[in-house]
């Protein structure tokens with residue numbers, strides 16, 4: 498049946514336009530057959546919907562031609578051969594010692610976050626070299642690296658690239674990738690289920706490389722800080738490797754005990770700056786090649802000149818253009834790119850602390866004085882936190898400056914950001930409010 502599916506793919510390649518074929522049909526894989534049905538897999542629910550609606554009939558008719566009998570298609574989402582695929586990310590993850598801990602400890606490494614997929618420029622040269630040297634054991638006695646940048650500039654990418662590199666070069670090493678928040682949750686769960694010794698053992702004695710994301714999350718979490726400091730001490734004493742990432746420097750994270758602060762500061766601090774136009778263009782070209790998108794140079798140049806906020810935004814512009822062209826069945830040209838960019842780009846330079854405050858006041862029906870007041874009423878605290886969050890997201894001001902502008906210390910600002918980020922994860926009405934306000938700001942409407 499696998500052969501039949503291969504034949505069907507070549508038939509479809511003749512019938513479906515190249516860019517649509519690459520986007521929708523190419524990734525479909527054969528899973529299994531049962532009776533008169535062939536089970537195929539596709540990468541995500543969106544592609545499942547799209548393929549079924551747009552190409553379902555065409556695929557079934559091609560199946561029928563290739564098999565010489567009617568065949569139905571059952572399209573599922575997920576990996577075709579999870580158990581035996583050599584690229585199965587689970588195999589790239591440290592095997593957890595047998596223990597009765599909550600399953601939420603650790604995340605899988607993303608397959609595309611490798612060194613060769615990372616475009617190096619002046620902005621990231623040092624961080625890249627430091628990460629690669631640490632992975633290749635060429636960083637002398639330096640066993641810890643602290644990756645620091647604004648959001649969306651490649652910290653996770655580089656950190657996971659170290660994980661991939663080590664797993665490839667030293668397959669027996671146990672690499673563990675986890676966010677600081679998950680570390681805390683796992684620790685709390687271990688306490689509750691009386692498994693704390695196993696938890697400690699796991700991180701202190703059964704881990705060779707710890708990739709710890711978003712360490713600023715631990716601000717004010719005293720118990721976790723204590724445990725993490727001890728874990729780090731144990732790892733460092735045994736020459737293990739640790740990579741931290743954060744949007745803040747260790748000295749900027751408030752409410753962190755001295756022991757942890759000193760541990761974090763011992764890491765080689767490597768900052769990633771914003772990429773310039775040339776680097777943005779190289780990133781786009783590489784991403785287009787990897788994604789199989791054939792976009793004219795002029796469109797790539799346009800995207801590189803307009804999408805300047807971070808690399809995540811840049812890549813989403815590229816995917817947006819390719820997806821829109823494919824959905825509309827139209828050519829990729831400047832006009833289409835302009836529409837995509839208009840949806841993404843914000844007139845950020847017009848967004849100031851004042852304009853944010855005014856917008857928040859207008860929609861939450863509070864006054865400017867309320868926002869900077871000492872009031873702890875929920876009806877004031879929430880808008881104040883949202884305003885601080887938007888200020889951090891849409892302006893380049895430091896935590897200190899934002900804090901001062903709201904008559905607060907930067908620790909309070911960080912607390913506000915975390916409170917809003919937590920609320921956003923709940924996907925409820927609060928997220929809708931913040932999305933709404935973000936869109937108003939982005940469209941330059943007060």
Ligand SMILES: Nc1ncnc2c1ncn2[C@@H]1O[C@H](COP(=O)(O)OP(=O)(O)OP(=O)(O)O)[C@@H](O)[C@H]1O
Pocket residue numbers: 610614615616617621646647648649650651652653654655744780808809812
């Ligand atoms: N130099 C680069 N070359 C290629 N891709 C990059 C580069 N920098 C970032 N990216 C891509 O940009 C996206 C965002 O990167 P990443 O998630 O690593 O950012 P981050 O700094 O960890 O963000 P956050 O602080 O929000 O977690 C990813 O798709 C990543 O592959």
